[in-house]
Amino acid sequence: MFQALVLERDPEFSAQLKKVDDAFLPEGDVTIDVDYSTINYKDGLAITNKSPVVRSWPMIAGIDGAGTVVDSASPLWRQGDAVVLNGFGVGETHKGCLAGRARLKAGWLVCRPAAFSAKQAMAIGTAGYTAMLCVLALERHGVRPGEGDVLVTGATGGVGSVAVALLAKLGHKVTAATGKSTEEPYLRRLGAAAVIDRNELSSPGKPLQKERWAGVVDAVGSHTLANACAQTRYGGAVAACGLAQGMDLPASVAPFILRGVALLGVDSVMAPLAAREQAWSRLARDLDPELLDTITTEIPLASAIEAAQKLMAGQVRGRIVVKTR
Template identity: 75%
Template sequence: MFKALVLEKNPDFTAHVREVDEDFLPEGDVTVAIRHSTLNYKDGLAITNRSPVVRSWPMVAGIDGAGTVTESRHPAWKVGDRVVLNGFGVGETHKGCLAQRARLKGEWLVRLPEAFDTRQAMAIGTAGYTAMLCVLALERHGLKPGAGEVLVTGATGGVGSVAVALLSKLGHQVTAATGKASEGDYLQALGASRIIDRAELSSPGKPLQKERWAAVVDSVGSHTLANACAQTRYGGAVAACGLAQGADLPATVMPFILRGVSLLGIDSVMAPLALRQQAWERLARDLRPETIQAIGALEVPLSGVIDAARRLMDGQVRGRIVVSTEG
């Protein structure tokens, strides 16, 4: 028997930590002893039932996990290997990693870089891995240090925090947009050179605005993304990876056809293995241990995840929430 955060709907929704057995696990060719997981925005939506994230019931929550292989029928993995899992519908259609044990598909797993322990990996989690995917996409587009200001929206969130740290470490001038004025010191410690109020971007704006940003990392969507595109400089790029404000995009084609702005869609869930490996290798190179600790300073036991999910959805959390499966 082992502990798992189980979501059920029969017919009313419930979320609780309880003991389950091996028969409760789904099909898969690799079993992992999960040492640490984390709480992402998508996990928060599922655990609080604020959005129809879960599509198979009952479900074990948790789209991220890091731990050690205990059983394997997959040729790439053997007992004792350290692995990290992000996405692939885990926690949505396949029982996830907010549990002491998970059964997964070997092709979903990435070898955990030697630079990280499982706690550090989950302080990064899908949010940090997504931020790295955004940075890689902007670099493929041609972004280089010295090109101009790079805007990061939702800057105190998981994606935003890691994006600020990564871009600053790589030599970019970072402007952080946040609705939490009290978090200025935190963002400056991560490397933000300037902080603006998210209200500057969150209301309807003109189709074309003053050119400000060489590039943008946006995890917010809606009017924020539309305004970011409208303010991006000629030939710049916007990496879009989230919808914290909304899934709509109330924009025009003007920035794209008059300024050559590129809108780069970032998908972390089904990204191919080679790109995942590249992202984790770069995270191991470009994130300092002290930065990871600052971003993932909050740790909760498995028993505290439901309360933490409510606080996350109410906007009361900065950075990342690491979950220890021991409690």
């Protein structure tokens, strides 16, 4: 028996900690003992029932997990292998990792880099892995350090915090946008050169504005993304990966056809294995492990529901790591 954060709809929605056994787990060719999971924005939506994230019931929440293989029917993995899981519909259509054990598909797993412990891997989680995918997208477009300021929106969130740390470590001059003015010291510890109020970006703006950014990592969407595009310099790029403000994009084509700005969509859920391995390899190289302590709060599994509620209320900064056993 092990504990799991179980979401049910029978017929009313409920989220509660339950003791379950292996028979409760779904089909899969690899079973892992989960050491740590985390609370991402999507987990918050699912656990608080704020959005129809879950599409199969009952569900174990948790889109991320780090642990050790205990049983494998796949030649890809052996007992004792240290692995990381991010996305692939886990916690949505396939029972997830906010539990002591998970059964998953072999092709979903990535070898945990030796540079990180299981806890550190979940301090990164989908949020940090997504931030790395955004940085890689900007690099592929030619955004280089020293060629202009780079903007990170939603900077105190999970994606934003890791993006600030990564970009600063790589030599970029980072401007962090946040609605939490009291967190400026935190953002500067991560490497931000400047901090601006998110209100500068969150209201409707002109189709073309003063050129400010060589590149942007946006986890917010809506007017914030539209304004970020309108302020990006000629030939610059915007990596978009989130929708904290909204799914809409009330923008003009002007930045794209008059300044050659590139809008780069970044998906972490179904990214192919090669992209995942590259992202985790670069995280091991470019992310300072000591900064993970700065951005991380550890909680027990019993506190995960409360943490999800706080996340959705905007009361969380950085990353929440959940010790599952």
